[in-house]
Amino acid sequence: MKAAILKVPQNIAQLPLEIVDIANPEPIAGYVLLRVRACSVCRTDLHIVEGEMPPIRAGLIPGHQIVGDVVGGATAELPLGTRVGVSWLGGTDGRCPYCEHGRENLCDSPTFTGYTVNGGFAEYALARADFVFPLPNLDDLQAAPLLCAGIIGYRSLRVAGVEKGERVGLFGFGASAHLALPVLRSWKCEVFVSTRGASHRQLAASLGATWVGGERDRPPVALDRAITFAPSGDVVVAALASLRKGGVIAINAIHLDRIPEFDYDRLLWGERQIRSVANMTRSDARDFLQIANQIGLRPKVTAFPLHQVNEALRAIKNDSIDGAAVIVP
Numbered sequence: 001m002k003a004a005i006l007k008v009p010q011n012i013a014q015l016p017l018e019i020v021d022i023a024n025p026e027p028i029a030g031y032v033l034l035r036v037r038a039c040s041v042c043r044t045d046l047h048i049v050e051g052e053m054p055p056i057r058a059g060l061i062p063g064h065q066i067v068g069d070v071v072g073g074a075t076a077e078l079p080l081g082t083r084v085g086v087s088w089l090g091g092t093d094g095r096c097p098y099c100e101h102g103r104e105n106l107c108d109s110p111t112f113t114g115y116t117v118n119g120g121f122a123e124y125a126l127a128r129a130d131f132v133f134p135l136p137n138l139d140d141l142q143a144a145p146l147l148c149a150g151i152i153g154y155r156s157l158r159v160a161g162v163e164k165g166e167r168v169g170l171f172g173f174g175a176s177a178h179l180a181l182p183v184l185r186s187w188k189c190e191v192f193v194s195t196r197g198a199s200h201r202q203l204a205a206s207l208g209a210t211w212v213g214g215e216r217d218r219p220p221v222a223l224d225r226a227i228t229f230a231p232s233g234d235v236v237v238a239a240l241a242s243l244r245k246g247g248v249i250a251i252n253a254i255h256l257d258r259i260p261e262f263d264y265d266r267l268l269w270g271e272r273q274i275r276s277v278a279n280m281t282r283s284d285a286r287d288f289l290q291i292a293n294q295i296g297l298r299p300k301v302t303a304f305p306l307h308q309v310n311e312a313l314r315a316i317k318n319d320s321i322d323g324a325a326v327i328v329p
């Protein structure tokens, strides 16, 4: 099969992913072999490829938002030809204190698709059969970005404790935020979007944002909740400055450049909270996919062939496309 392999993590401008011909993955008990139909690109892929997340295995195939057909390892629940999705959480040990208390996103021995095991920037991929999800009635390109950007965006809303009708700020407006916004609208929330790029602001307005502004503009009202999407601590502090007393920020980023010093008395006191969002649980995935189906969520996508995977990652880094980038092998 053809696959995009990471030999040495480096800046995306150096084209770190190389397209090679390798043997198909061998089926293993408890796993399904998938023929990949589409695999969406996430900012985490960029952090892996550029080495901001420490390399774990040599010759890694990244990619963790896989839509594929079961072509091997079929079971009664997952017969041959079933179309399923695979996300970042590729497996857990099922027996650590976190797994036992319903917090499998924090598992002590997790498997991460496209990081600790090979992922979906390839023609075929293996996935644990108990960590794949049947997909709603979306086409391949539109289903793929739901599988991390969508699920983790949804988890961010949960971590921030969003309640119906609240004022919610989205700081940064990439793949994840543009999927969270329609969910918030379906909960009758007012949504305030600060982001760089006129086209991102237009997309946010067209999806029903109450207010849109540039990355340095402060929303005109105090926010109940905020979610930050940029890998930047400055953005977290800007979001904090927009929060009412008792408000909560959820940081939807696996890596931040740093957190700058800020004024505790003015910005955090008053029982404001800063929380991080780590990974996802299978129930986040199932709940979100159900909501996506109910509200008819249709991601905005740009497709790239496998041989342009470096270009797709560069587009994410430069914020040069609206919505999500999807690799079609």
Ligand SMILES: [Zn+2]
Pocket: 042, 043, 044, 045, 064, 088, 148, 149
């Ligand atoms: Zn991701």
Ligand SMILES: [Zn+2]
Pocket: 092, 093, 094, 095, 096, 097, 098, 099, 100, 104, 106, 107, 108, 109
């Ligand atoms: Zn565990």
